Amino acid sequence: MQPILTLSGVTKTYASGHQALKSVDLSINKGEIFALLGPNGAGKTTMIGIVCGLVVPSSGTITFDGHDVARDFREARRRIGLVPQELSTDMFEKVISTVRFSRGLFGRRRDDALVEQVLKDLSLWDKRDAKIMELSGGMKRRVLIAKALAHEPDLLFLDEPTAGVDVELRRDMWKLVHRLREAGTTIILTTHYIEEAEEMADRVGVINRGELLLVEEKTALMKKLGKREMDISLVEPMSVVPPELAEWDLTLADEGHKLRYVFDAQAERTGIPSLLRKVSELGIQFKDLDTSKSSLEDIFVDLVHRPEQAA
Numbered sequence: 001m002q003p004i005l006t007l008s009g010v011t012k013t014y015a016s017g018h019q020a021l022k023s024v025d026l027s028i029n030k031g032e033i034f035a036l037l038g039p040n041g042a043g044k045t046t047m048i049g050i051v052c053g054l055v056v057p058s059s060g061t062i063t064f065d066g067h068d069v070a071r072d073f074r075e076a077r078r079r080i081g082l083v084p085q086e087l088s089t090d091m092f093e094k095v096i097s098t099v100r101f102s103r104g105l106f107g108r109r110r111d112d113a114l115v116e117q118v119l120k121d122l123s124l125w126d127k128r129d130a131k132i133m134e135l136s137g138g139m140k141r142r143v144l145i146a147k148a149l150a151h152e153p154d155l156l157f158l159d160e161p162t163a164g165v166d167v168e169l170r171r172d173m174w175k176l177v178h179r180l181r182e183a184g185t186t187i188i189l190t191t192h193y194i195e196e197a198e199e200m201a202d203r204v205g206v207i208n209r210g211e212l213l214l215v216e217e218k219t220a221l222m223k224k225l226g227k228r229e230m231d232i233s234l235v236e237p238m239s240v241v242p243p244e245l246a247e248w249d250l251t252l253a254d255e256g257h258k259l260r261y262v263f264d265a266q267a268e269r270t271g272i273p274s275l276l277r278k279v280s281e282l283g284i285q286f287k288d289l290d291t292s293k294s295s296l297e298d299i300f301v302d303l304v305h306r307p308e309q310a311a
């Protein structure tokens with residue numbers, strides 16, 4: 001697949017001496033949705049800032065659709081959109097003017113029909129003549145998105161698009177992102193919400209302390225690292241896991257009403273038949289069995305806390 005964006009050996013050390021990025025290498029394919037997951041301070045915003053020309057990297061190169069971003073800044077700027085975390089627009093400006101202005105800022109010709117469509121898609125049409133300061137927090141976020149969409153970028157960064165927004169806006173965002181992808185836009189989103197990455201992304205990158213720990217197809221990642229859990233619902237609660245069951249990775253859950261077994265879904269032998277046999281031998285009665293797949297969230301937490309297991 002053809003990359004639209006390539007970062008090679010990108011590092012950033014701020015004037016304070018803090019190293020926010022440690023030699024990041026990353027290729028983003030045309031038309032994909034890439035989710036960058038990482039805890040607070042991992043370096044996500046720094047990375048976006050570097051690609052958008054807002055932060056100067058300490059070293060490394062960034063290529064956007066064949067153009068070196070440092071040399072050919074204008075081309076990249078025209079074609080890359082950013083939805084930042086916060087609105088820095090003039091609070092006295094009207095919604096429609098700020099969205100129109102944003103289009104002009106990126107060298108695009110005025111297109112009232114497009115601006116109308118974007119505002120309607122984001123349920124802002126009724127508010128088009130309201131001043132930014134008169135909008136609720138969620139609506140302000142919608143304006144941020146409208147501004148980025150109004151200039152029809154080929155690559156769109158969404159920096160924590162749904163942090164602190166209500167469920168409705170989150171759903172709208174997800175729909176919008178899927179529509180944009182269908183129209184060929186490449187999307188990179190940063191998020192703390194694993195469900196967002198799970199819902200939307202084609203590939204996932206995990207970043208922690210300025211280091212890209214892994215980049216993987218979402219489905220492959222979940223398959224590769226996915227553990228499964230099986231809950232055995234007991235007739236009589238237990239206070240400790242019987243020592244006879246020590247060879248299985250068992251914990252008690254639900255105040256001793258459940259025996260929880262964590263196993264590797266990819267392993268040839270899951271250990272379930274032998275466990276259940278042993279449970280019966282010990283005369284432990286159970287009323288139900290329930291298995292569940294581990295989510296991307298478990299995988300993420302696992303990686304961030306145990307980075308040495310990432311490779």
Ligand SMILES: Nc1ncnc2c1ncn2[C@@H]1O[C@H](COP(=O)(O)OP(=O)(O)OP(=O)(O)O)[C@@H](O)[C@H]1O
Pocket residue numbers: 014015016018019020038039040041042043044045046047
């Ligand atoms: N202008 C700056 N000067 C000095 N240090 C900075 C600057 N901007 C960011 N940092 C530091 O660099 C690190 C990475 O910050 P960054 O904003 O890129 O993280 P993030 O992954 O986007 O975090 P969050 O999820 O909280 O937004 C943090 O430790 C932050 O304190």
